[in-house]
Amino acid sequence: MQHDIGRIAILEDDPIMGESLLQRLTLEGHRVEWWTKGEQALRQLSRADGAFDLVICDIRLPDMNGEDVFRQSSRESATPFLFMSGYGDIDQAVRLMRSGAVDFITKPFEMSALLDRISTSLRARPAGAVEGGLGISRAMRDAEMILRRYASHPLPVLIQGETGTGKEVSARFLHQASGRAGSPFMAVNCAAIPAELLESELFGHEKGAFTGAHQLHRGYAERAGDGILFLDEIGDMPPPLQVKLLRLMEDGRFHRLGSETPIPFKARIVCATHHDIGSEASTFRKDLYFRLSALPVSLPPLRDRPEDILWLAQRFLEEIMQVRETPVRGIGVLAEDAMLEHPWPGNARELRNRLERAAALSENPLLMPADLFPDKAPSPPAQVGTLSDARDAAERRQILRALSATGGQISQAARELGVSRTTLWEKMARFGIEGGGRSET
Incomplete structure (x- = not known):
């Protein structure tokens, strides 16, 4: 396998491990520096000014904790950290990734596994990263960065945000940024499928399993293969099915309705909801919530990121013009002003819907406020301001x-x-x- 080449720093106090990593990574073509103490690393990283593509960092160091090195260095640079530890567990991995680490590997490990992790981390550098599509605001750039960090891991991801903020778009972004991009992305809207049919749609059924089951049906969990099973509006999943989803995650297998033959489940679960399913008032199963929210992402509403409004509008309009015959070729200045003043309760979905309707009905080359907001009554005379x-x-x-x-x-x-x-x-x-x-x- 051809690995990406980069400048790598190793922070490891064990002389045998450090020497081994230095020699092997140098043979792989990387430019490598090896440090044994946290203070030494902080000095070198502050001088390097972003010159390193990756820091491979041990957790236990003689003078300080590896996490402390990461947190202090991240104040001045955005150098990615890949942590390794003989004391690793899932809680530590989640904490490090939530803090910004790009990856985590537990000692002892095969050198080939580490090389693969390094290559994945280097491919995630900005110059070679998946092209963004979520927004230009700081909040959405941060969401993209988080999704890229999560992409290489098998843990479940929970995307939360108001209706229309782009949760499915974010899930598809995660899919494309991951090594599963060539595998299926199966989306299930738990709120759109009647409760009595959802289990059959999710797990499938055998011929004759119930009245009307005239042939074998493979469910979304099976058709997802080793790709991603996206469960949208997971907060609306019926409680009995929540139990079966929890069992699926714990056992790694499921049964079609009417069958006793177990089917292995290989896909990664990604969920989305506009509900606060982790609150005390929620009836959603807490044990399932904790499993699903191992890697969380929160998307803010469009009204809190106004710099995304015109950027999204232009992208949406370009996509609409590609598939629809319309005289519309752009958005007028007055329409832009109206969009910037609108609160967008329906978020990005409302923005796209308004643009699609305007493109279908307008006869003007530039959209005007009335094209986008025909439902708005004429504004009363504005108060004279300064x-x-x-x-x-x-x-x-x-x-x-x-x-x-x-x-x-x-x-x-x-x-x-x-x-x-x-x-x-x-x-x-x-x-x-x-x-x-x-x-x-």
């Missing part, structure tokens, strides 16, 4: 337009706006715009 308020509102809209046009690149947006990067950051902070969080060179 010139300062009007200038702030106009500046905020123009900054959001620039961020959308540049894909969230702060430096490029500043050049487009004719201001310094520092000035743009100050204005973004003043107007409550978080920024895209994309690294820039």
Whole structure:
């Protein structure tokens, strides 16, 4: 197997292990440095200024904990960490990954397994990462980063967020970023299938298993193969089926209805819900929730990330124009202003639906506010505000337009706006715009 090449730092105090890793990784073509103490690593990482593609870090060090090295170094750089430990367990792996580690391997390990993990981590570098599609806001960039970290692991993922925030899009992003991209992605909406049919749809049934079962039916769990089984709106799954899903996860196998023959389950489970299924008030099984939420992702509503509105609108409109005959070729400035002022209770799904309807009905090349919001009554005469308020509102809209046009690149947006990067950051902070969080060179 051909492995990606990079500059790698090893933080390992054991002389035999350290020497072994140094020699093998050097033979593989990597540029390698070996450190034995945490303080040494922190000094070198602060001087390197992002020059390392990966740090392979032991947990137990003579002078400090490996996690402390990671947390302190991450304040100054975003160098990925792959942890190794002889004391590892699932709780530690989850904690490290939630903190930002790209991977985790437990000693003792085969060198081939470590090489594969290294190669996966190096392929996840920004230059070679899966092209983003969730948004340009800091929150959605963070969500993409988390999903990339989760991609190489078999643990369940739970995606939470309001209806229409892009939970299935995020699950598909995870699928494409993982080694399962060539395997099936089977999506099941637990709220859309009647409760009495959901078990059969999920696990399948044999011919004659019940009235109307005229032939063998393979369920989603079986058809997912070694890919991803996406359970959307998991919070609406009936309690009896929650028990069977828990058993599936514990046993790694299931039965079709009407059969006693076990079928191995090889897929990875990814779930989504707009409910707070982990709250005390929720009737969702707590033991199942803890299994499903091993790797959590939270998606904020569109109203909390306004810099994504125009960026998403342009992407949606381009996709719509590819499949529909329409005279619409763009979005007018007044329509953009109206979109930036709308609260979007239906989130990105509402945005796409409004654009699809406008593209189908409008006869203008540029969409106007009435095309997107025909249900809105004419606004009452606005109260006269100060010139300062009007200038702030106009500046905020123009900054959001620039961020959308540049894909969230702060430096490029500043050049487009004719201001310094520092000035743009100050204005973004003043107007409550978080920024895209994309690294820039």
